[in-house]
Amino acid sequence: MKLLTETLNSIEPASAELREQATRRIESLTMPHWALGRLLDLAVDLAGMTRSLEFPVARKTVVLMAGDHGIVAEGVTPQPSSVTVQMVHNFVAGGAGINAVARSTGTRVVVADLGVAADLSDLVSAGKIFDCKVAPGTCNFAKGPAMTRLQAVASLEAGIGLARRLAPETDVFGSGEMGIGNTSPSSAIVAVLSRQDPGPLVGPGAALPQSRLAHKAEVIRRGIALNRPDPADGIDVLAKVGGFEIGGIAGLALGAAALRKPMMVDGFISSAGALIAAAISPAVKDYLILAHGSSEPGHRTMARLLGKKPLLDLGLHLGEGSGAALAMPLLDAAREVLTGMATFESANVTSEGVR
Numbered sequence: 001m002k003l004l005t006e007t008l009n010s011i012e013p014a015s016a017e018l019r020e021q022a023t024r025r026i027e028s029l030t031m032p033h034w035a036l037g038r039l040l041d042l043a044v045d046l047a048g049m050t051r052s053l054e055f056p057v058a059r060k061t062v063v064l065m066a067g068d069h070g071i072v073a074e075g076v077t078p079q080p081s082s083v084t085v086q087m088v089h090n091f092v093a094g095g096a097g098i099n100a101v102a103r104s105t106g107t108r109v110v111v112a113d114l115g116v117a118a119d120l121s122d123l124v125s126a127g128k129i130f131d132c133k134v135a136p137g138t139c140n141f142a143k144g145p146a147m148t149r150l151q152a153v154a155s156l157e158a159g160i161g162l163a164r165r166l167a168p169e170t171d172v173f174g175s176g177e178m179g180i181g182n183t184s185p186s187s188a189i190v191a192v193l194s195r196q197d198p199g200p201l202v203g204p205g206a207a208l209p210q211s212r213l214a215h216k217a218e219v220i221r222r223g224i225a226l227n228r229p230d231p232a233d234g235i236d237v238l239a240k241v242g243g244f245e246i247g248g249i250a251g252l253a254l255g256a257a258a259l260r261k262p263m264m265v266d267g268f269i270s271s272a273g274a275l276i277a278a279a280i281s282p283a284v285k286d287y288l289i290l291a292h293g294s295s296e297p298g299h300r301t302m303a304r305l306l307g308k309k310p311l312l313d314l315g316l317h318l319g320e321g322s323g324a325a326l327a328m329p330l331l332d333a334a335r336e337v338l339t340g341m342a343t344f345e346s347a348n349v350t351s352e353g354v355r
């Protein structure tokens, strides 16, 4: 609890002064007013987060957190839990979607076990993954809480610990996850925090047939009614209906914010982690960038609660951090615009009528 408290105490809002300076600089650059649109909004955000007009974004790290879910016993996913550990091996071997996308954008991928229901000690001792295992899978939240409050704090602190450990070699964090069943806790989290029925917030996840969606929604509805998570207490929501990798993502967001570093949020599950972080510390939102709009239906509500517009809209629903890795080059573009463009004055371009 000490690490969490210390981290929460050191999160400050983004700098209004640096946002203002970035805005003034942009208005002096040789283009019609705000002509590079949301790329410029991104530049202002990054300046405010990092307190610099020459914000560093070169070193990008997606932290891919894996965990298993007791709720799988309720038939909410067509995939067996064993796919989680199989995919962890695939990530380490470089053969997954995230590995391909990350290679193409110069993004490093690190893998952490937050709660996989399998023995990963070989990969841990070979230094291929971080061992942050809280427990081998959550409990079934249709029958009781997914985890204890202590375990929820442990998962948050594991994410904070990863942020701290990777910070010396990271300018921008990206969130990623792998966990068969994890769209169910994610739908539960957005339902609780938006105080809505889960029905419209439930989607196919990893290809659940349309005919099973009503069952999935009913299981989640029952889990919420049974556990009664308190929407005013993010840790309680995480403990009652969350997941270990979701807690890890929330912790990564808190840790990054405390270090004044941006975190690129991937899709549906990552956004559930971001929502937990924001429920614990609203100022964390200043350090979050929403990479893309997931095609899971509940993601729109998540984006609204986070107060963010996704950068990309490509129909992605893979998870793993793939959308976060894909959006990373936009940060380089934002930096180059702010630092590399000529001003009206330096380039001798008439600014009348455009400012």
Ligand SMILES: O=C(O)c1ccc[n+]([C@@H]2O[C@H](COP(=O)([O-])O)[C@@H](O)[C@H]2O)c1
Binding pocket: 076, 077, 078, 079, 177, 178, 179, 180, 181, 182, 183, 184, 204, 205, 206, 207, 208, 266, 267, 268, 269, 270, 294, 295, 296, 316, 317, 318, 319, 320
């Ligand atoms: O991030 C997303 O937008 C996303 C949307 C749908 C599915 N996923 C991935 O699919 C898995 C969870 O799906 P499910 O159906 O088993 O709950 C998990 O490993 C996620 O990484 C991810």
Ligand SMILES: Cc1cc2nc[nH]c2cc1C
Binding pocket: 079, 083, 087, 177, 178, 179, 206, 318, 319, 320
């Ligand atoms: C193969 C596979 C890869 C994934 N990556 C993220 N979730 C996944 C789910 C499955 C089933």
